[in-house]
Amino acid sequence: MKNKCELLAPAGDLERLKIALKYGADAVYIGGPLLSLRANAKNFTFEDIKEATTYAHNLNKKVYVTVNIVIHNEELKYIDNYLKELENCKVDAIIASDPAIIRRALKNTNIQVHLSTQASTLNIETVKFWKNLGVSRIVLARECTKEEIQEILNNVDIEIETFIHGAMCAGYSGRCVMSNFLTNRDANRGGCSQICRWDFDLLSESKKIIKGDKPFTFCSKDLSMLKYIPDMIDMGITSFKIEGRMRSIYYIATTVSVYRKVIDAYYNGEYKYDEKLEQILRRCANRDSVPQFFNNVYDNSCSYYNGRVEISNQDFLGIVLDYDEKNNIATIEQRNYFKVGDKIEIFGPNHDIINYKINKIFDEDNQLIDIVNHPKQVVKLIIKDKIDKDDMLRIKYD
């Protein structure tokens, strides 16, 4: 077996970056102030990136920066300085697809270059091309099957990264510009308005409506490779990537901790498939997920005909701000409504899931209260099991 695979998590800001690393990610990928495909996200300033790399490197972990937009003439003038700034910030790699960026990074900096999934790399010849150019890692297209990934691994000696969890594009990355046409927002420059999740009327050649029980949509279910992690480790994939730089700390903590647990269990020889973990992931995203192209199945079982209505997740109850070990008092910041009598779970990177029934809740003035229903309300619970700052409370799954 090769080196232990990397668990790579998304982070939309410093808070999420620290949570991702704390919950077990080996590396995180972030967007900087320019040229990133989440143009409307908060993204990191150079100061943030410096803090992020210092924080990560102190933990012997890595930070990659996405520089993955499709460049237009007007952006060319920014690239050299931007790459130098990223190098000064000591980022471990950039993730790019446009050779205008890749060639400059390879020529003018010492930053490693990972080829973004935007390049839709599916085959051995393409991987060979980029390897010969000096790219150190390829993020494969999400359309790759298990056999195709294995063939690439068998034929080219280069780091391979694949997605293991998160939202899927309906089309080939880079080949969908529906957002440009329907909303004038540029999909390949960070403005994707997710037209694939819209409903449409489907018409026949003679323009008669073809109507099913639900409206026509391009929408795909999410990706979940939980069941296949042992296979993917055995294949020799270098890095397992979780999608979602816009996602919440709860999503990041949940997905990272679940995959961390499975990866470590497999390496330790203790792996056993656990349906409960699948359930945790499913509830966290509130969307159905399947292995998609890995098994070469992309029929209607991968399609999602649920309209645009997605109920926001109410499972995340609070985050631990502090734990007084001497008095067993946990200080909690509320994220969703909870009350006396609720059965909850507490999870964190340093312990197994703790089942807990809420018997008493104290407010900040140590007065007993029955419900916690104000956003970010700070309360105290008496919890005998040792927990830690940044542990999270969620509703108990049956």
Next chain:
Amino acid sequence: MKKIITIPSSFEEIDKSLNIIDGFIIGIKNLSININLEINDLSILDKYKTKEIFVAINKNLNNCELDLVRNILIELNNYNIKGVIFYDIGLLNIFNNLNLNYELVWSQEHFTTNYDTINFWNDMGAKYTYLSSDITIDEVNDISKNTNSKLMLNLFGYLPMFASKRHIVKNYLNNFSLKDDSKINYIEKEENCYPIIDNEIGTICYSSHILNGIDEYLKVNVDYVVLNSFNIDINLFIEIIKLFKTVNEDNVLEYKEKIDSCLNTDKGFLNKSTIYKVKNNEK
């Protein structure tokens, strides 16, 4: 002098337009995307050897297709073609290990948006570029000033806006036990109708409006102007080629109106930049 090439929909159309076009783009069965006419038998190319023929092998390639692509690239060397239009970089890597006497056209639809990247692929062996339809005429002309690559640009026809390996129409029909044998379907939103095709290699979807850039023809600095006949009546399309062939400063507005009056047209992104950062544009 700009050349006019077409993406024809039939051999009948090629034959009818042969005297007024400089060349055309044709596909290979199951290896092409957004190309209307695909062939299995390359020998038919001999019939048109006086024209500039570009063969599009522009799907995303899987490992299992690499040998087939290599063989076709070698076989194409026996025909008098001008170039191969490619999307997947694997094709370029194969091409560069063969000694072939035609050109490569870098055609990564929505990535061909700046001169530096075009020059990169030029250095890598692709001396022609099929420009993105997502950029403005000003950007096209700026590219033209800064590259030696031969440039192609769509100025008429439906524009590709989506390609997927998934069978998105078939999946919907199957999921709800619906029957429909249409070769082309449409999806409709807010009175706009977008052609969508689900075939052997996946699903492609086009713009709702037909690009009519005839008024930019005289101003744009490219080597090839591409006119696409997809979903357009053959006789009307031949008339449109003739308009492009004879357009000048005196008749350009008349010609533009002539096309606009009989088709659902717009100017795509030729005069309209896409939004990059929504928040900045909302200020």
